Amino acid sequence: MKKRFVSMLCIIAFLFVSICGRIAYIVFSNDFTVSESYNSYVLNLETLYPVIYYYNLEKLTDNRDKYAAVLRPNERTLTDLHNLFPSSQINEITNELKAGYPLVKYVDESKIGNEKYIKTFRMSDYECVQSQLISKASSGLLSYVEPCGKREMRFHIDALGRMLRGDEGEEFEESLSNIKGIRLTLDKKVEEIAYSALSDMQNGCVVIMDVKTSSILTCISKPDKSYLNKAFSQYNVGSVFKIIVAACALENDIEFYYNCSGKTTVGDTEFSCQKNHNHGFENLSDALSNSCNCYFVNLAQKLGSKKLLATADKLGFNDDIKLYDEWSFKTANLPNKEELSSKGELSLFGFGQGKLTVSPLQMCYSLCTIGNMGVKNQVRLVYSSLDENANEDIVKYKASTRVLSEETSKELLNMLRNVVENGTGKSAEDSYHKSSGKTATAQTGRYILGTEILNTWFAGVYPSENPEYAIVVMKENGKSGNEDCAPIYREIVEKLNYL
Structure with missing residues (x-):
């Protein structure tokens, strides 16, 4: 009996030592085996966002390995x-x-x-040719889109938090949203045309929109590698704002004639036309074609700040443009009524200078309304969202509103055609004689080595009759709108004819 008891104790002792040895091996050795009972270390592989598509449903993001x-x-x-x-x-x-x-x-x-x-x-790729518009780094669309999923790899670890040898990890994907894709209004063919036309531009941008719907077809900023979306940024706008002043005069039935001598004085401030050019006797169409500062200084005094601000407001200059859910921003900064009580500031406002700043997107938006015979639509970038089965939920936008009369819009479009045909915008003329728009050479008040930096513009619609496209080209540190931007507009519209 005693021998059996001793034998039993020996067996128990052996088992105890074996178990202790195994535990010690697991704790102190790197040769572990994988067991589901151990804790996990989770490695985040990537956060997934909806795939962004062009309007034709071709991938804009996640289209390369x-x-x-x-x-x-x-x-x-x-x-x-x-x-x-x-x-x-x-x-x-x-x-x-x-x-x-x-x-x-x-x-x-x-x-x-x-x-x-x-x-x-393979990882998802959210970099694309429209990085300033899309990427989170540029505060673009993906900054306002909720993640649709996440990919993780889970590894087993021991009680001390150490990786288990031989564990290859297990990949998991979790869905966070039903929205797997976002279809934009962007047109890839229009984008390619614009990129080609901007190939020699170092600093600036182009915006092209659909006149009938105010949908953004493309907006491209230069340089490509910059995260600044210049199309949405505000700049000194200069003479393209004369389009808005002209619209105000037409809406208020103001017929104004002026004899330009190249200079005009308001109060104790003298204003001049470019190179003090003497334009002679002019009506509104002549002055817009000649880009006569003196005419628009005096027209602004006649119209007054109330009418001018009201017209700018109708055309969206006070709007917060909303592109997606929480993504909205101001695209213009107008001087207020108190500031425009100064005759000098009102004079500057008349030809787009002074405290006024405007984004290329806003100017393009205004041209959409004018080209659409005075009917204003909400700016559109997102057309729809898509679920994992490609079911489409089309975005509902605000109803259209008339903000200008059809007569005003038609007359203004004729004037913009005259600018290209007979005025400062001749370099924009296409081979089909359908170009129309306005040039600008805007002073910035900033200098490099004693020379003032100029923002140059061309803003127009195409074709001049029954317009389809609104197009704005802007160059930083340029020479003149007709030299820098009008030829780019011309190259774009020549190619748009073949779409």
């Missing part, structure tokens, strides 16, 4: 790094892996296939 590698903290990974990464990056990665947790690193596509032990996978 982009790869990343999951790097686990073990010897095999370290020996494989040179197959995927340059030597300059390997030291940095090695130091990061010393923390004992896996990493995600982007990999050059040309290196894919060389790896032996490192796991690589």
